[in-house]
Amino acid sequence: MDKVQRVGLVPHRTRLDAQRLAERAASWLTSRDVSVRIPRSDAAEGAFSEYLIDDDKFAAACDVVVSVGGDGTMLRAASLSFSGSLPLLGINAGRLGYLAEVEPENLDESLGRLIAGDYEIDERTVLAVTVNSSGPANGTWWALNEAVLEKEAPGRLVHIGIEINKAFFTTYAADGVVIATSTGSTAYSFSAGGPIASPQHECILLTPVSPHMLFDRSLILGTQEEIKCTITDDRGVVIITDGREIGRLTMGDSVVCTGADKPVRMITLGTRDFHQILKAKFGLADR
Known part of the structure; x- marks a missing residue:
């Protein structure tokens, strides 16, 4: 890989340990003549003033992006780096996660390898999520983990019609549905009873959430296949991509x-x- 001269840092905005780790990383990088940029919306108030840049200019100002936090921060960093196809490295400042590559005690060594270009690339499937709605969710969104359609109000099921490759499959009566990548198979989909897939496996998982019907299993589809979800009743549904609510959906x-x-x-x-x-x-045993 080419040597790295411009690094974008994406720290968890409210975790003090992540902000301090990002400060340490920024100091280490700038002392080696590597420029550092941090999205304005990801810096704690009054912090990192010399590195701040508007979110919409961030990707163009970086060669690589480094997330400092947990898996949620990695998803945020992925959303910022995706448009520019920028390589993404995670520094773990949370609990044991699935996405962050580097532990804090290995920060200096890992940054040295990063700027020297001494790393490999692991390509992860991304969901393209196209919403057809008159509301603010309308448009195309991207998700590394999952897209979730779930009921807006407690105590009531929603009905979501499913087409696969343009052919009707079924209507789920459920709390919602999760459409996940293999990377996202360990997140909400797993909590809803879905299988765990190796991130090396290119697939899409369709998992109903608390379905009130006999068919309650996940489906595993190829990444070239298409899942269409249609809201078929007037009970409110919200759509969430990688933990970010993007809008409300209504019937049709x-x-x-x-x-x-x-x-x-x-x-x-x-x-x-x-x-x-x-x-x-x-906590699986060794034997």
Whole structure:
């Protein structure tokens, strides 16, 4: 890989440990003549003033992006880096997560490898989420983990019609549905009873949330396949991509999900193994 001269940092905005770790990373990088940029909306008030840049100019000002936080911060950084196909490295300042590559004690060594271009790229499937609605959610969105359609009010089911590859499949009576990538299979989809997929496996998972029907299993589809969800009753539904609510859907609105035409490019230093992280997360025994 080429040497890195411009690094974008995306710290967790409210976690003091992440902000301090980002300060340490910025100091280390600038002392080696590497420019640093931080999105204005991701800096704590009064912090990082010399590095701040408007969000819409961030990607163009970077060679790589470094997330400092947990998996949620990685998803935020992925949304900022995706348009420019920028490589993305995660520094873990949270609990044990699935996405962040670097632990704080290895920060200096990892940044040294980063700016020297001594890393590999792990390409992750991204969802293209096209919303057809008269509301603010209308348009195309991108998700590294998942798109979620869920009921707006407690205590009531919603009805969501599903088409797969333009053929009607079923109508779910459920609390909602989750359309996830393999990367997102360990998140909401898993909590709803979906399978765990290796991030190396290119697939899309369709998982109903608390369905009130006999068919309550997940479906595993290819990334070139298309899932269309249509709201078929007048009970409110919200759509959420990677943890961000983007709007309310009403009867007749639809959401089409398929694999995006390009991946998120995750930086790997060869230090973490997905299956060992999974083992640690669930406290699985050695024997």
